[in-house]
Amino acid sequence: MPEKGFILCPSLPRECFSSKFSSMATVPSELFKLIPNDQTSHTFSFHSFSTPSSKVAKARKSSNRRRTLVSCKKSKNEEAWEGKKVGSIDYDKGNYRVSVQVSGLRKDDIPKRYRLRVEGDRWQRDWTISEVVQRILKLNHWDDIEGVLNSWAGRFARKNFPVLIREITKAGSLQHSVQVFRWMKNQKNYCARQDIYNMMIRLHARHNRIDQARGLFFEMQECRCKPDAETYNALINAHGRAGQWRWAMNVMDDMLRAAIPPSRLTYNNLISACASSGNWREALKVCKQMTENGVGPDLVTHNIVLSAYKNGVQYAKAVSYFELMKGTNIRPDTITLNIVIHCLVKLGQYGKAVDIFNSMREKRSECRPDVVTFTSIIHAYSVCGQIENCQAVFDLMLAEGLKPNIVSYNALIGAYALHGMHKDALLVFNELKRSGFRPDVVSYTSLLNAYGRSGQPEKAREIFDMMKRNSWKPNIVSYNALIDAYGSEGFLSEAVEVLREMERNGVQPNVVTICTLLAACGRCGQAVKIDSVLSAAEMRGIKLNTVAYNSAIGSYMNVGEYEKALNLYKSMKGKKVPxxxxxxxxxxxxxxxxxxxxxxxxxxxxxxxxxxxxxxxxxxxxxxxxxxxxxxxxxxxxxxxxxxxxxxPDVITYTTMIHAYSAAENWETAHALFEEMEMNDITPDSIACSSLMRVFNRGGQPARVLLLADMMKMKRIPFNDATVFEMISACSMLRDWKTTINLIELVESSISAVSVGLLNHLLHFLGKSGKVETMMKFFHKILESGADVYFETYSILLRNLSAAGKWRKYIEVLQWMEDTGIQPSVRMYRNVSSFAWKGGGTEYTALFQKRIGLLKRKAGAGTDTGLLYPSPCPTSTLIDRTRE
CATH class of the missing domain: 1.25.40 (Serine Threonine Protein Phosphatase 5, Tetratricopeptide repeat)
Structure with a gap:
């Protein structure tokens, strides 16, 4: 019997086992076959035996004949695994396509027993691996994919399987890859390998199928296929994509228990898992552990840490980390600078973000800006209100040869929408469609918001309906934008109806919805509706945050409900909302x-x-x-x-302080404060200028008022009613009629936009200065402009006509009053009666006495009412105050 561990070949003749052989050296090696049954042992034992010399020679001859017939040399096709680039050009459409084709082992490279079988079957095809992949991808995953694979001659070469699964996973089709992998495991010559399982785990991770990825991890161990570092890296990456950073940490612990040293890629995947969840503290711990274990961070590590800070809303820490990163030998790339630009925009440091963008453009070879960079800068200019630069950056992106994506278009539409520029937003929206993109929910919502902010809720509703017709489901942001569009214009009932429609469609309102409705109630001045909105939020279980409380308190303040606002503030403290x-x-x-x-x-x-x-x-x-x-x-x-x-301080703060000095009649300090504002590069507005003019007039400095007016013209600061009012008052003090006439010409160009109080003030000034004819001409222009004329305006005219002795024009103005439905007072008739009597107009005297008696009977016997029909214009007190 042979020693344990070897089996003698049964095909040898019995004579070969005779005891005449005393030495192993006399036995040719072709006479026996040694097969170890213990794969872990490399020690071989042999038995000695003898045989007749004639039979040995015969055995040798037979052995040589068998070696010539059965033994075949394996052919080595070195070019089978080399990828060859294949290109095709469509000159009609201007398209070109370049692909890499992999041949693999073909029919001539498979063992002879399989080659004979393939040659005898006319259904077998000698395809390359790339051809097999193309045929599989043309099928649906529920079609007969196994039928295609069973017709491929290369399936008999086991080395083709890893390349086949690699090429099909590159296409990214999960279902096709699963079908091919299942077919491979059913083949007799299939052998479980680490690289095949690693590729399948990575593909499942790419599609966020974490349970299936973990199932493959356990399956490969059942098949006695030991996981390696790449396997653990793929599994950590899978959990990181799903935001399961704790699972990723557990996989890392399993890797250490398996005595597999983690690589830099392992640490990067683990840091990325923590970063994707916004858990920046854990990401920093892993990064520190990585350095302590002797694995230095690279550029990818730094980018992941910056991304962790960004996802964790730690923008200031991200900028500080970037400053520390500059001290290392690692140069930032485009991804690094894109993250930093995003954080700077969030911090409101728009100038620094633009500086980084300009430095990237100047150093194109080192770090060139991409589409993400340009999109971030468009958003930065949008937030800081420089809408012209948004379009300029977008045009610059096109000039640089970069093709904008849908996010870039949406950023530009959102920039126009933020400022209510619906026409420009619509142009960009149409350009998006012409560029071959399909508008998404963000595109429609931004355009909807543009119409809402421009005061066109009907058009906003049209865009909302268009979005649904194009098979897009509106999200909570879309509904909130439509509610705001109706609420900002005072259409509260329509806004509430949108809320009900949102709930019917399965979209639950959030805190932003409540804030929008509360702001709409405040604009409409309906305190009852504010109570209803707060009750609705409580019924739906929506917890109000600080912003919601601020909106509700502001709405109560706008409608004059001070006590309710105060109670809401107290309840805010009771519910521990800071x-x-x-x-x-x-x-x-x-x-x-x-x-x-x-x-x-x-x-x-x-x-x-x-x-x-x-x-x-x-x-x-x-x-x-x-x-x-x-x-x-x-x-x-x-x-x-x-x-x-x-x-x-800004212009509002300076204006408030100027008002304070105006109340104290301290024009010197107010003037000094105004000059300080200009020295701090704060451009004064119309309100600040009018406040300073009021201080000058009260302090007896009318000349400074006109100097300030000249400065406003030079700096192109628009004149408002208050500034013109103070300028007229200053001209009245200085008796500067020329400047007054110029002011009248300035006002005549936009009478319809001027307040009634200012018009009355101008009429009073002209009449008081004795320019009665100019006053009447200006009054006619007021009538021609279609501006509303009230009792006080006629009262100013009659008072100045009476003082000038123009009683015939006085009577004419009285007639105008009656024609417009404004009843003159008793005093007006009495004033003209004395003038008519002295001037010989007795026919008018009788008429006036008759009308005075009629007015007295209406007002009550014995009541001498000076003003039976007071003016609805609230500016009379302003004129009286100016006169004083």
Whole structure:
């Protein structure tokens, strides 16, 4: 018997096993076949035996004959695995296609026993691997894919299987790959390999099928196929794509227990898993562990860490990390700078973002901007209000030879929508469709928002319906934009109907929906609706956040419900919703509007006690409250505190302080403050200029008013009613009739847009200065413009005509009043009666006495009413104050 571990070949003749053989050296090796049954042992044992010499020679001859007939040399086709580029050009359409073809082992390379079988079957095809892949991908995954594979002669070469699964997984079709993999496992010559399972795990990870990827991981171990580092990397990547960073950490622990050292790719995948979930702290821990284990981070690692900061809304930390990264020898690439630009835009540092963009364009060879870079810059210019630069950057992207994607188009549409430029947004929307893209939900929602912000809710509804007709389901953002479009124009019932439609379609409202409805209620001035919206939010289980409370409190303030706003603020504190700067800004500004200046200052004290940073709006409201209370020193102290804390005053803050000095009639300090504003590169607006003009007039400095008006013309600051009013007052003090005539010509070009109070002031000034004819000409132009003329306007005309002794024109104006349905007062008739009597107009005297008696009977016997029909114009007090 032979030793354990070997089996003698049964085909040898019995004589070969005779004991006449005493030495192994005399036995030819062709006479026996040694087959180890223990694959782990490499030690061989032999038995000695003898045979007659004639039979040995015969056996040798037979052995040589067998070696010549059965033994075949394996052919080595070195070119079978080399990819060859194959290109095709369509000159008619201008398209070209380049693909890589892999041949694999063909019919001539398979073993002879399989080759004979293939040659005898006319259904067998000698396809290349690339041809097999193309034929499979043309089929649906439920078609007979196995029929195609069973007709392929290359299936008998086991080396073709890894290449086949690699090529088909490159196409990204999961179902086809699963069908081919299932067919491969049913083949007799299939052998489980790590690379095949790794490719299938990566493909399942790409399609977010984590359970199937883990199933393949366990299946390969059942097939005695030991996972390697690439297998664990693929599984960690799969969990990272699904946001399951804890599972990825567990896989890493299994990898360490299997004594497989993690590579840089392993750590990068694990950091990416934490980063995709926004868990930046865990990402930093893994990065630190990576460095401690002697694996240095590379550019990919740094990009993943930056992405973790970005996903975790830690924009300032991302910028700081980028500054530290500059100190290393690793140069940032386009992905790095795109992340940094995004974080800078979120931080409001638009200038730095644009500087990085310009540096990328100047150093094209090192780091060239891509479509993502241009899109981020478009968004940056959109947020900071530079809409012209958005279009310029988009055109620059086209000039650089980059093809915009749908995100770029949506960013440009959103930029126009943010400013209500619906025409430009529609042009970009049409250009998107001409470029071969199909508008998505974001495209339609942005265009809808553009019409909503431009005050066209009907057009916004048309875009909303168009989106549904084109088989897009509106999301919560789309519904909120439509609600805002109706609510901003005061169509509250339509906005509520959109809310009901949203719920019918299975889209649940969120906090943004409630905020939008609350703001609409505030604009419409319906306090009852505000209560209803808050009740609806509570019934639907929507918890109000700080923004929602701010919107509700502001809406109550707008409708004058101060107590309800205050109660809502108290309930906000009871539910432990932290107030912010906007909350106190609404409370302080609302209290000031209702002349509750003491309450406004109490809110300022609360805000300072809670150590909430004060915004520019809060400082301005606090300064206004102090000035209204007559506490100029406190207002100055607040203004100084604002500058000391690094919160730079804006034009509103400066205007508020000028108002405070105006109340104190301190024109020197107000003027100095105005000059300080200009020195700080803050362009004054019409309100600031009118405030300073009022201070000058009260301080007896009318000449400075006209100098300030010249400055406004030079800087092209538009004149409003208040500035023209103060200029007329200054001309009245200086008796500068020439400048007054120029002002009248300025006002005549836009009478319909001028307030009635300003028109009355001009008429009063002309009449008081004795320019009665000019006054009447200006009055005729007012009538021609279609502007509304009230009792006070006629009263000014009659008063000045009476003073000038123009009683016939006086009578004519009275007739005009009666023709327009405005009844003159008793005093007006009495004034003209004396003039008519002295002037010899007795026929008018009797008529006037008759009308006076009629008016007295209407008003009540014995009542000498000076004004039976008061003017509805509220500007009479303004004129009286100016006269004083």
């Amino acid at each position: 107030p912010d700067s906007a909350t106190f800004n609404v409370l302080i500004s609302g209290s000031c509007k209702m002349a509750k200046y003491g309450e406004a200052l109490k809110f300022v004290d609360q805000m300072m006690y809670l150590k909430i940073p004060m915004s520019k709006e809060v400082y301005s409201s606090a300064i206004c409250a102090y000035s209204k209370q007559g506490q100029l020193e406190e207002a100055e102290s607040m203004f100084t505190m604002m500058k000391d804390t690094g919160c730079l």
